[in-house]
Amino acid sequence: xxxxxxxxxxxxxxxxxxxxxxxxxxxxxxxxxxxxxxxxxxxxxxxxxxxxxxxxxxxxxxxxxxxxxxxxxxxxxxxxxxxxxx
Numbered sequence: 180x181x182x183x184x185x186x187x188x189x190x191x192x193x194x195x196x197x198x199x200x201x202x203x204x205x206x207x208x209x210x211x212x213x214x215x216x217x218x219x220x221x222x223x224x225x226x227x228x229x230x231x232x233x234x235x236x237x238x239x240x241x242x243x244x245x246x247x248x249x250x251x252x253x254x255x256x257x258x259x260x261x262x263x264x265x
Contacts, residue, residue, distance in 0.1 A: 181212045181243075185252045192255045196237070203234050204255060208241075211250050215243045229253070231261075238262075 193201060210217060216230065223229040228242045238261040240254040254261055 181215055181248045181250045183208065183212050183250050183252065186254070189252050189255055196255070200235065200237060204237060204239060207232060207234060208239060208252055208255075211241065211252075215250055233258070 193204070196204065211232075217232065220230050220232050223231060223240070228244070230241055230243065232239050232241075236258050238254075238256065238258050239252065240261060241250055241252045243250055254264070
Protein backbone atom coordinates (compact mmCIF):
# COMPACT_ATOMS: atom_id res chain seq x y z
CA UNK A 180 0.00 0.00 0.00
CA UNK A 181 1.35 3.40 -1.04
CA UNK A 182 1.37 6.57 1.07
CA UNK A 183 -0.40 9.58 -0.41
CA UNK A 184 1.20 13.02 -0.29
CA UNK A 185 -0.08 16.27 -1.75
CA UNK A 186 1.62 19.42 -2.96
CA UNK A 187 0.45 22.49 -1.04
CA UNK A 188 -1.19 23.91 -4.15
CA UNK A 189 -3.51 20.90 -4.49
CA UNK A 190 -5.61 22.02 -1.50
CA UNK A 191 -6.42 25.31 -3.28
CA UNK A 192 -7.22 23.47 -6.49
CA UNK A 193 -9.59 21.07 -4.71
CA UNK A 194 -11.48 23.96 -3.08
CA UNK A 195 -12.26 25.38 -6.53
CA UNK A 196 -13.95 22.20 -7.75
CA UNK A 197 -17.73 21.68 -7.78
CA UNK A 198 -18.87 19.61 -4.80
CA UNK A 199 -20.14 16.64 -6.85
CA UNK A 200 -16.86 16.41 -8.77
CA UNK A 201 -14.79 16.86 -5.61
CA UNK A 202 -16.19 13.73 -3.95
CA UNK A 203 -15.37 11.51 -6.93
CA UNK A 204 -11.89 12.97 -7.40
CA UNK A 205 -11.03 12.40 -3.75
CA UNK A 206 -12.22 8.80 -4.06
CA UNK A 207 -10.04 8.29 -7.13
CA UNK A 208 -7.02 9.74 -5.34
CA UNK A 209 -7.58 7.46 -2.35
CA UNK A 210 -7.81 4.42 -4.64
CA UNK A 211 -4.32 5.24 -5.93
CA UNK A 212 -2.91 4.07 -2.58
CA UNK A 213 -3.98 0.51 -3.42
CA UNK A 214 -3.29 0.59 -7.15
CA UNK A 215 -1.03 3.43 -8.38
CA UNK A 216 -1.65 2.60 -12.04
CA UNK A 217 -5.37 1.87 -12.35
CA UNK A 218 -7.10 1.24 -15.65
CA UNK A 219 -7.17 4.53 -17.52
CA UNK A 220 -3.94 5.82 -15.99
CA UNK A 221 -1.62 7.31 -18.62
CA UNK A 222 2.10 8.02 -18.32
CA UNK A 223 2.86 11.58 -19.40
CA UNK A 224 5.28 11.98 -22.28
CA UNK A 225 8.63 13.50 -21.51
CA UNK A 226 8.68 12.52 -17.85
CA UNK A 227 10.03 9.56 -15.95
CA UNK A 228 7.36 9.11 -13.32
CA UNK A 229 4.40 11.43 -13.99
CA UNK A 230 0.97 9.92 -14.62
CA UNK A 231 -2.56 11.20 -15.02
CA UNK A 232 -6.02 9.87 -14.42
CA UNK A 233 -9.16 11.63 -15.47
CA UNK A 234 -12.69 12.19 -14.34
CA UNK A 235 -14.95 13.88 -16.86
CA UNK A 236 -13.18 17.15 -17.79
CA UNK A 237 -10.80 17.07 -14.81
CA UNK A 238 -7.32 15.59 -14.58
CA UNK A 239 -5.25 14.38 -11.64
CA UNK A 240 -1.49 14.56 -12.21
CA UNK A 241 0.66 12.50 -9.85
CA UNK A 242 4.06 10.88 -9.54
CA UNK A 243 4.94 7.44 -8.23
CA UNK A 244 8.00 6.70 -6.12
CA UNK A 245 8.17 2.91 -6.02
CA UNK A 246 11.27 2.90 -3.81
CA UNK A 247 9.54 4.72 -0.96
CA UNK A 248 6.02 3.52 -1.86
CA UNK A 249 4.78 7.10 -2.14
CA UNK A 250 2.36 8.82 -4.49
CA UNK A 251 2.63 12.61 -4.76
CA UNK A 252 -0.47 14.34 -6.12
CA UNK A 253 0.90 17.29 -8.05
CA UNK A 254 -2.08 18.96 -9.68
CA UNK A 255 -5.86 18.63 -9.95
CA UNK A 256 -7.52 20.88 -12.50
CA UNK A 257 -9.75 21.20 -15.54
CA UNK A 258 -8.24 19.73 -18.68
CA UNK A 259 -7.81 23.19 -20.22
CA UNK A 260 -5.52 24.29 -17.40
CA UNK A 261 -3.82 21.20 -16.05
CA UNK A 262 -0.98 20.87 -18.59
CA UNK A 263 0.13 24.52 -18.68
CA UNK A 264 2.99 24.05 -16.21
CA UNK A 265 4.38 20.86 -17.75
